Amino acid sequence: MKLGHFEALRPVCPRCLANRGAAVPLAPGIVEEATGDSVRWGTLVCGDPACAMEYPIIDGAPILVPDLRGWMAANAHLLTMRDDIPAAMEGVLGDGFGPDSAFNATRQHLSSYGWDHYGDLDPDTASAGPAGEAGSVVRCLAAGLDRLGPLPQGPALDLGCGAGRTSFELAARGDGLVLGLDLHWPLLTLARRVMERGEAVFPLRRSGIAYDRRRVEARFAAAGQVDFWIGDALFPPFAPQGFALVAAMNVLDCVASPPALLQAIDLAVAEGGGALLATPFDWSTQATPVEAWLGGHSQRGDDAGRCEAMLARLLTAGAHPQSVGRLHVHGEPLDMPWTVRMHDRALMQYRTHLVMMRALSGKE
Numbered sequence: 001m002k003l004g005h006f007e008a009l010r011p012v013c014p015r016c017l018a019n020r021g022a023a024v025p026l027a028p029g030i031v032e033e034a035t036g037d038s039v040r041w042g043t044l045v046c047g048d049p050a051c052a053m054e055y056p057i058i059d060g061a062p063i064l065v066p067d068l069r070g071w072m073a074a075n076a077h078l079l080t081m082r083d084d085i086p087a088a089m090e091g092v093l094g095d096g097f098g099p100d101s102a103f104n105a106t107r108q109h110l111s112s113y114g115w116d117h118y119g120d121l122d123p124d125t126a127s128a129g130p131a132g133e134a135g136s137v138v139r140c141l142a143a144g145l146d147r148l149g150p151l152p153q154g155p156a157l158d159l160g161c162g163a164g165r166t167s168f169e170l171a172a173r174g175d176g177l178v179l180g181l182d183l184h185w186p187l188l189t190l191a192r193r194v195m196e197r198g199e200a201v202f203p204l205r206r207s208g209i210a211y212d213r214r215r216v217e218a219r220f221a222a223a224g225q226v227d228f229w230i231g232d233a234l235f236p237p238f239a240p241q242g243f244a245l246v247a248a249m250n251v252l253d254c255v256a257s258p259p260a261l262l263q264a265i266d267l268a269v270a271e272g273g274g275a276l277l278a279t280p281f282d283w284s285t286q287a288t289p290v291e292a293w294l295g296g297h298s299q300r301g302d303d304a305g306r307c308e309a310m311l312a313r314l315l316t317a318g319a320h321p322q323s324v325g326r327l328h329v330h331g332e333p334l335d336m337p338w339t340v341r342m343h344d345r346a347l348m349q350y351r352t353h354l355v356m357m358r359a360l361s362g363k364e
Helices: 003-009 014-020 068-079 087-097 102-121 136-148 165-172 185-197 258-268 307-314
Strands: 026-034 039-046 054-058 061-064 156-159 178-182 199-207 210-217 226-231 243-249 269-279 327-329 334-343 346-359
Touching: 054 068, 061 068, 061 185, 068 185, 087 102, 087 210, 102 136, 102 165, 102 185, 102 199, 102 210, 102 334, 136 165, 136 243, 136 269, 136 334, 136 346, 156 165, 156 258, 165 178, 165 185, 165 226, 165 243, 178 185, 185 199, 185 226, 199 334, 243 258, 258 269, 258 307, 258 327, 307 346
Parallel strands: 061 226, 156 178, 156 243, 178 226, 243 269
Antiparallel strands: 026 039, 039 054, 054 061, 199 210, 269 346, 327 346, 334 346
16 A cells, blocks of 8 residues: 555545445554555554454555455455466366356456456557457547546546556546555456556466466556555545546446445545546346346336436436436547457457546536
8 A cells, every 4th residue: 555645545434434424534553564655564444433443454455345344255265365376387276176166257357357458568469350459448548538628636536447557547647646446356466566566467368268377568657656455436435525537437337336336426526526437238136236227127117228318317416316416427428349358269349338527616
């Protein structure tokens, strides 16, 4: 955890924030290992004696989620996973665990995200044919930023940052601090390796459970402005209106409550700031209950199952009981192509819906 980010962003206790809406500052606890400007092993502690929740900092990443014990229990096998397994032995383990194992599911995630985030920097994997160029997330983010226009000075929050490329791109576009927030430990570990060592290392799936380990040089001049923490996009652990920009690239259909995500973004953006939201509306019950799918479950409803229409109402003040209060859509939404690589012979092509938003200032 970079101390400059901690001091400037002043995180609050996510448990107090989620349970009673209180923004209680976190304070440094124990420090087991640190350098001059960062803590690698230690804790952060809630300042309310009635809570006093202790949040660990593991390998430089603070774990700031409301249900800390639940997240830790679900991710224990990932937090303690070795990172020194040779590539060939990783393949042997994958063969032994089998295609339906958590081990191979994690490798598939790392393969798809690693390729999209850093494949454009790898001369051997940058292109997979006319429809399969890596870097969809970079192009989508750039299109949104170009149309959003100038923003006030201040930090940027990258919700659901995944493997981290969007955070580095946000830092390259401005002078402020950037924080990438995600719940997925292996993807955040990939992002932190890029930040600390300038290289992206990930398994790239050939077919079945056959993977090649890719090691891609990924050095970003503005990496010093970036840090990555574990956090819940529905409960970003910060006091209101602390960010000049909030980005949520393909996160809306990956959370339990899409309206709650919109409210979290609305709350986080500073006066006059902006937000970017991209989503293909690719709903799954593993992430979002059917009842929470935005329009995508009721063809007989007012929106006739059109997700875009429901989202537009949620982003229009007073148009829906769960509408945001400050954000308003800036310009016409865009449909952007987004390619997800599954393996050498399988690419999924999405049309992601990209919305640019600005937070109304008191003068508007």
